[in-house]
Amino acid sequence: MRSTLVSGLRRRVPRWLPAALVIGVALTACSDDKIVYRDRALFNQPADSVSGFLGYYDTTTKQTTCGNCHADFQGNWRTSKHANAYAAVAASSSAQEFCYSCHSVTGNGNKATGTVAGHDAVPHATYNDVQCESCHGPGLEHVSSVGQGQVIRPLAKLTMTGPGTCGDCHSGTHQPFAEEWAQSGHANVSASRASNISSGCATCHDGRKALEAWGVDENYVERNDPTAYQATTCAVCHNPHGSPNSAQLRFSISSQDPTQNLCMQCHFRRFEPTVTFSSPHAPQGAVLLGLAGYRPPGFVYDTARIYGSHATSRNPRLCAGCHVGRFTVTDAATGAFTFQATGHLMRPVPCLDAEGKPTPDKTCAYTTAARSWRTCAASGCHGTGATDGIDLAGQQVAANLFATVRARMKFLTDQLWVDTDGSRSMQAAPTDAGLLPTLRAANPTQWSNSDNTITAAEGAEFNARLCGEYGQSNSDNSKGVHNPFLCEALLIATIEYVRDFYGLPAPPPEVQQQLRTPFGRSIPGSMHVSRTTLGQ
Numbered sequence: 001m002r003s004t005l006v007s008g009l010r011r012r013v014p015r016w017l018p019a020a021l022v023i024g025v026a027l028t029a030c031s032d033d034k035i036v037y038r039d040r041a042l043f044n045q046p047a048d049s050v051s052g053f054l055g056y057y058d059t060t061t062k063q064t065t066c067g068n069c070h071a072d073f074q075g076n077w078r079t080s081k082h083a084n085a086y087a088a089v090a091a092s093s094s095a096q097e098f099c100y101s102c103h104s105v106t107g108n109g110n111k112a113t114g115t116v117a118g119h120d121a122v123p124h125a126t127y128n129d130v131q132c133e134s135c136h137g138p139g140l141e142h143v144s145s146v147g148q149g150q151v152i153r154p155l156a157k158l159t160m161t162g163p164g165t166c167g168d169c170h171s172g173t174h175q176p177f178a179e180e181w182a183q184s185g186h187a188n189v190s191a192s193r194a195s196n197i198s199s200g201c202a203t204c205h206d207g208r209k210a211l212e213a214w215g216v217d218e219n220y221v222e223r224n225d226p227t228a229y230q231a232t233t234c235a236v237c238h239n240p241h242g243s244p245n246s247a248q249l250r251f252s253i254s255s256q257d258p259t260q261n262l263c264m265q266c267h268f269r270r271f272e273p274t275v276t277f278s279s280p281h282a283p284q285g286a287v288l289l290g291l292a293g294y295r296p297p298g299f300v301y302d303t304a305r306i307y308g309s310h311a312t313s314r315n316p317r318l319c320a321g322c323h324v325g326r327f328t329v330t331d332a333a334t335g336a337f338t339f340q341a342t343g344h345l346m347r348p349v350p351c352l353d354a355e356g357k358p359t360p361d362k363t364c365a366y367t368t369a370a371r372s373w374r375t376c377a378a379s380g381c382h383g384t385g386a387t388d389g390i391d392l393a394g395q396q397v398a399a400n401l402f403a404t405v406r407a408r409m410k411f412l413t414d415q416l417w418v419d420t421d422g423s424r425s426m427q428a429a430p431t432d433a434g435l436l437p438t439l440r441a442a443n444p445t446q447w448s449n450s451d452n453t454i455t456a457a458e459g460a461e462f463n464a465r466l467c468g469e470y471g472q473s474n475s476d477n478s479k480g481v482h483n484p485f486l487c488e489a490l491l492i493a494t495i496e497y498v499r500d501f502y503g504l505p506a507p508p509p510e511v512q513q514q515l516r517t518p519f520g521r522s523i524p525g526s527m528h529v530s531r532t533t534l535g536q
Contacts, residue, residue, distance in 0.1 A: 042068050043143045047124035051117035052138035055105050055126035066132040066139055073132070076242035082130035102169035104128055109168045110137035111154070130169075135240055156240065158207060158220040158230050160187070166234040173339050177234070180344040183360035186232040204266035204282070207236040214250065214265070237262060253320040256311065258285055263319035273462040276449050280466045281474045287482045288318065293466055293490040294459030296497035301489065310482060314380035322348035325375035327389065329356045341372075349373050349402075366402060373398045402481060409480035411514060412491035413468030415507065416460055416498070424471050426461060435495065435504055436460055443502070456501050460494045467491060488518060 043065045046054050054065040062083060067074025077083055085103040089095045102108055104119035105127040112118070117138075119127035133139050137154040157165050160178060167178030181187055189205045202209040207230035208223065220235070222228035230236075238248045245252050251262035258264040264285035270277060271286030273294050286292035288311050290301065315321040324343035331338050339357050341350075349371045350358035356372075364370040376382045377394030382401070384394045417426055418433040426432060428441035439446060439457055446457035465472055467480050467487035480487045492515055498504065506512070 043140075044126070046140055047126055048118055048122040049140075051107070051112055051121060052140035053105050053112070053118040053127065053133050054139045054143065055118070055124070055131060055133070056128070059125045059128065062129070064131050065143065066136075070132070073241045076239075077132070078242070079244075080242040080248055082134070082242075085130045086128035103130065105131050105133050109134050109164065109166060110156070111164050112137055155219050155221050155223075156235070158222050158233055158235050159228075160231075160233045170234070175340065175342065177342050177344050180342055180358070181234070184344060184346045186346065189231055204269075206230060207232050210236055210265070216250070253318060254316050256289060256318070258289070261285065261318065263323075267319065271466075273454050273459050275452050275454060278447070278454075278458040278461045278465075279472065280462060280476060283466060283476050284319070284478070284482060287466065287476050287478070287486065290483060290486050292476075292483075293486065294454070294462045294494065295490075296456070296459065296493050298497075299490075299493045301486070309381075309485060321379060322375045325378065327372065327374045332356070343375075348375055349398075366399065366406075368392065368395050368399050371399075402479075405481055405484045406479045408484070409467050409487060409491075410469070412488065412495070413464045415495050415511070415515075416464040416491070417468075419470055422471070435498055436464070438504065439498070439502055456498055460498045463487075463490050463494045492518075 042057075043054050044057060046052060057063045057065040057068055062078060064074055064077070067077070081088075086100070089099045089103040092099075100123070101120055104123075106112075106118040106120045107116070109130075110133065118133075133154075135156040137156075139154060142154055159165060160167055160181070165178075169175070170177035171179055203213040204210060208228070210232065211218075218241075222230060237250060239250050240248070242248055243250060245262075249262050251265060252260055253262050255261045258268045261268075267282050268285035269282035270280055271283035271292035280292070283292045290311070295301075310322065311318060317324075323346045325341075325348070326343050327341050328337065329339040329341060330336060338355060341358050345358055345360055347358065347360075347362075349366070351361040351364035351371055353359050358372060373382075373395035374390065376398030377384070377386075377391035378389075382394050382398040383391055384397070386392075386394065414434060416434050417436045419426075420432045421427060426436060426440060426447075428444065429437040430441075431437070436457060443457075446455045447461075448455075464470075465475050467476065467490065469477075469479060476482060495515065499506065507515070
């Protein structure tokens with residue numbers, strides 16, 4: 001009525017009359033017309049009043065009750081898979097009733113008391129999908145207390161110990177994220193290093209310190225507990241509230257900028273020698289991108305000929321392209337589903353048990369019978385185009401190339417240092433063999449942590465450790481595979497420089513011949529992206 005009256009008045013008053021005055025006249029004329037504004041309650045009474053789960057405020061728009069106040073989290077969550085979890089299972093022809101317990105708001109993943117709550121107790125549409133309360137717990141007490149001097153903030157957990165964690169749902173034969181993670185290095189990083197805050201170790205060895213270093217300011221149960229050391233749990237890498245990255249990751253896994261790549265937040269540490277350290281430490285990202293290693297004087301890294309083979313466009317997910325690979329295990333006799341590997345062992349070529357399931361073992365043979373090479377075959381580098389999801393021929397190609405690269409790395413690092421006694425510490429000849437132990441016997445002063453100098457000997461040892469196998473748990477440990485062309489170039493240049501600089505004996509003719517035979521000719525067939533393909 002009011003809008004009609006105002007419109008009519010405007011037709012009867014001079015155009016120069018201020019609009020505010022026109023409206024004032026209109027309102028005066030409508031003195032008996034009352035406009036009542038009524039705020040709707042910020043939450044509905046829960047369908048399951050016993051548990052206190054609120055669920056959706058509006059099921060049509062997927063507006064969570066929590067999101068009425070926490071609008072930023074609501075917006076991020078809305079783009080995640082959790083926001084569509086219920087529809088995903090409802091559309092599945094093989095879904096069973098118990099599946100809904102993990103695809104809706106229930107006692108899974110939080111601190112709810114009792115075992116039957118939310119959708120499990122009252123299968124109401126307000127509990128569809130994995131909402132805020134799935135991780136933070138029932139919200140009724142929290143919203144009821146706001147403004148009453150007793151604000152209660154239900155907190156999620158960072159830990160993966162016991163119930164009420166991500167493992168409540170992300171586990172089992174179909175989604176064994178928790179079980180595989182628990183057997184990975186991410187779950188077993190050194191607690192002693194985590195406590196060494198002053199050295200900077202804690203930012204990678206304690207999940208809480210990693211989040212702090214990344215500027216993550218969120219609440220969780222263990223945040224302010226000084227004794228609650230945390231490994232690299234799910235919520236360290238994945239943002240439960242959602243993110244613009246795949247799988248709700250806190251950083252991209254495709255960026256070649258080390259400051260923006262998730263894995264390289266930690267796996268991009270000491271990748272060149274320092275005056276106090278001649279050993280690499282977590283240098284994998286720098287090796288992959290071709291940035292690692294001691295560069296002898298005059299060394300030129302020819303990017304037109306030598307390149308990061310696993311950092312090309314054929315492997316856009318970089319580290320995760322090989323280290324996080326999903327594959328389905330089926331019964332050999334019946335073809336029935338057995339296990340869904342998630343890749344959270346972080347093993348690029350995991351050892352397999354008798355049923356074909358990946359295990360945390362690192363000692364099995366590097367063969368297609370003992371290990372899965374599916375991530376290699378599924379990539380754009382080694383696959384043969386098979387559509388069966390197994391590609392045994394492609395897996396065999398990858399296994400053969402791995403053996404060739406490994407043998408080449410051993411030959412080159414043996415020229416510098418053969419750890420004959422297996423001590424992992426370089427001993428002077430004749431205990432150990434190679435150019436560096438020979439030099440150490442004649443000139444041990446070339447190794448010093450107090451001379452504020454990186455000598456050619458120390459640089460050479462760094463390169464040997466970077467690309468070789470000396471049982472050093474925190475080195476690159478890819479056996480050269482992360483970047484075989486870089487390692488080959490570094491090692492050949494280092495061998496030649498050390499020999500010339502210190503006047504060491506020339507190698508036998510057959511060794512000289514092998515040193516002059518690079519991967520382009522020593523490896524049968526193509527190596528990742530072949531030089532022929534690149535027009536070289």
